[in-house]
Amino acid sequence: MGGLDEQGRSARYVAGGTDLAVQLAGNAAGGQPEALVDVSGIPELLRLERAPGGALSIGAAVRLETLARSADLPACLSQGARAIGSPQIRALGTLGGNLCNASPCGDTLAPVIALGGRLVLASVEGRREVPAEEFFTGPKATVLRPGELLVEVDFGPAALAGRSAFRMIGQREGQAISQVNVAVWLLAEGGRMAEVRAAAGSVAPTPVRLAAAEKLLRGQAWSQGLGREAGQAAAEEVRPIDDVRAPAAYRRLLTAALLREALAEACEGVQ
Template sequence: MRRFELLLPQSVDECVRTLAQQGPETKLLAGGTDLLPQLKNGLLKPARVIDLSGVAQLRAIESANGQGLRIGSAVTARTLELDRTVQGRYLSLAESGALVGSVQVRNLATLGGNLCNAAPSADMAPPLLALDAEAIIVGPKGERRVPVATFFTGVRKTVLAPDELLVELALPATGPNSGGNYLRHTPRRELDIAVVGVASQLTLANGVCAKARIALAAVAPVPLRATGAERALEGQRVTPELIARAADLALEVARPISDQRGSADFRRHLVRVLTRRTLTTALARASA
């Protein structure tokens, strides 16, 4: 690891001011589970690192107006995995938190870090897409809100400007007849990266699918929604046949590559399998 200057702001404002003063060659450190391996292997050589551990606001989980939920960007995967509210209303997000790394990694890894690292395989992205979450970003000009669906712009790229900080994720209310599920495939049970990840969220009204969301990870440069499959489900009674058709349609948006984690063929195969399985589970949970 090369030498760098370490900065320790104590508030969001101070962090944003620091970012504005320091300019490029500055990296933000939350849990460090993505950043530190990159520093150690010389893949990143920043001149400065801003440690966010002193900014308490980033670690809060708050119910907004008794409806939706606001989750601080430095909330850990382990907290998401175990938080009762997240488990109750946003189960797919809790499930994704529970799959990251190992327990030791989850005690450090953060929601914001997972998103800002912007790996195509980020586990927490598909549930947020499926839950219509928004990213709350603070910069020198104040706050702005961006749907998580448009937060990612490429492999390891996001809409964040160099002087901006991802502060919170805002999740809208899900309603009583809504259910979700996140599944991913990895060759190893723990300490692995998704070959494909799929989150599904179904909301039912009068036995019919009122709203469907399907989001895919690791099949394109950015996490993305399978909107064609969603449209096929909405307004319909959800049957195993319809789920199978939706799983086929989900493939239309997938543009997977072959790499050390899996071939494009296997990824396409998995999109079908995992879309079918997450929709089946989401339906059962929405109907319960």
């Protein structure tokens, strides 16, 4: 993620600094950079725009607090942002920082994947777009090239036209890192889930699509029984590990339960 500034010094981007400051203090940022490049005031990164056709663009430096408070964004994204840290952390932390930090438990990662987000990256070599689910390559690792900047995350009109929900569980109620988080997005037609995307975090080295669960759900009408089946499929397809936050077996149970709950919320009132 690092790069060189124009004098050839090693440099890192910083937005809210809520991840980077902790890593620099603990010497866990892949070496101490000689320069920090503050991207938090770049106007293009602060845009939050809805196009007339319903497409949505969110600049990388948009604060988590803004996402958490917005009533007119996809529900799972606002709920994911709301789950992060404390009001102080959300006031500083940004969407781009959460995504580029690429922690498998980051709370906006599964929502952005479930919503079909596309990440717009820029460098001196030009711009490119990467689907959110291809952005993450491992714990704290992404496809970002040295010096490349995340400019914004774009969503097609379906993201806002659909219904979505996010669920997470941590070790306590407030300011807790997700033991598992799940986001679902769906388009309902004639009482059925015509399209559905689900993603989970903290269950593999990167956030993952729950493809087996999606396959079961697509074209079906919601029922608690279907939710249990999809949850079971999701629990079997994730690859969690045992760590200080939770054992793998518990994470599988959580994946099933959180997917069921998120689906129930997203399907509420579908006829």
